[in-house]
Amino acid sequence: MAATPGTVPSGLLADYLSSIRPLVSVICISYNHERFITAALQSVLDQTYPAVELLVIDNNSTDGSVARVEALRQQHPAIQFIRNSENVGICRAFNQGLKLARGRYVIDLSADDVMHRERIARQVAGFERLAGDYAVIFSNAAYIDENDQLTGYHFPITPTGMTTRPVPSGWVFKDILASYFVSTPTMMMRKDVLESLGGYDESLSYEDFDFWVRSARNYRYYYQDEVLTSKRIVQQSLSSQFQNRNSALLASTLKVCYKAFDQCQTEEEYRALAGRIRWFIRQCFYTEQFELAFQFKELLEYMEKPDWQTALVLRFCKWHIPVNGLYQRYARWQQNRQLRRGTVQPLM
Known part of the structure; x- marks a missing residue:
């Protein structure tokens, strides 16, 4: 019997399934995401790929985020839930989940983003075809607003969904230094690489640039030219x-x-x-x-x-x-202009 997403069997059955279908751990960090967290977690539960475990870490939310997670756990008790008594930051919260994660691959999911149903299946299939020195597979992302309306794409696309510009792939250390191009929520990472790096650096306020710098020196990245994630652009997003x-x-x-x-x-x-x-x-x-x-x-x-x-x-x-003050007004004007043109890019 195949496992359903969010429910991972134990014992010999788990070992057997892992040998034919690598387990994927999705770590979701939440802080005051009441409005969006149900959709984010449901997108994990709705994955077509069966071998998925879901870990949620709440950073002492003061809204109804915890109640939303608990409501889902009533239906899906295999969801692992950590409630922190204080906001320990993104990096430390992620590391809490990483210590519990059992998957070969890990996804760091923000509680306001949404994964498309085929995402994990497509990324695992892509990863399994790569050489052993690849640490990350990433893809294109759709941008959505607070009302789930499509506003653009991370990389502009053709009518068939392919990007219209070259995207760095392979040995990307120099490219990582030069510009922001990896859409963070689209990444699937090898857990053993994360562990070899000691997880995220807990002294930092955010995680992705540091992870890219430390991993891309010795490992390759692969760009999968598909739109597999919807990244939500909200007023108080980390990039803003x-x-x-x-x-x-x-x-x-x-x-x-x-x-x-x-x-x-x-x-x-x-x-x-x-x-x-x-x-x-x-x-x-x-x-x-x-x-x-x-x-x-x-x-x-x-x-x-x-x-x-x-x-x-x-x-x-x-x-x-x-x-x-003037800069923030300009940045808001520029983002609204990009939203209208469907070319929005976070400031990073």
Whole structure:
């Protein structure tokens, strides 16, 4: 008898099924996601792939998120549920789930995103065809708003659903340094790679850039050209917090950039990282984190002298110009413009 999603048999039957169908662990982190969490978890339960376990970690939500999870557990008691008595952050919460996960592959699912029914089946099939040095398979994503309306795609697509632009695949370390291109919620990761890295770095405010830097140095990534996930763009999404004055995300980014610097091996990689740091310096100015901008400058100077544009931004930082209010209004205008054109991209 095949297991249904969210229900994983134990003992010898589990070992046998795992040998023919790798178990996939879906770790869902929730914090005040009452409005969306039922749809997110139901999308896991509705997967066509049978060997799935679902772990939910709630970071001390103050809304009705816990009640929504408990209601689903009444119907699907195999869902594992951890309720934290405080908000321990995304990275530590994920690691709680990782310690319990039994799957060969792991998906980090936000409680406001939705997986398409064939996603796990398609990604497992793709992973099983790859060589052993692939750590991540990722795909395209649809963007939806708070009312489930389609607003665009992570990569623009043709009428047949294929992306219209080249997407880095294979050895992507330099590409990871140069730009944000992996849609985080589309990733399926090898659990043994996550464990070898010690899971997510719990000293950081967010997880993906650091994981990419640490894993892409020694492992390959594979881009699967399909739309398999719907990523929800909401007003208070993590990516939008990069716009906020004194957000902790940029300080975490500086730590990751130092890790990346230590792992660079070629001039091209150093140039890619330098270009990204120049962008982060501008973000420090826009978010009025003026002292942090100069800490990024210190790292940049190990690789190159700041160009005139960066030097000008740093001069503005010395003057402590209050620009964040204007920047946030511009960012909202730009996102609304992208929403209308169906080309929305999170600021990262």
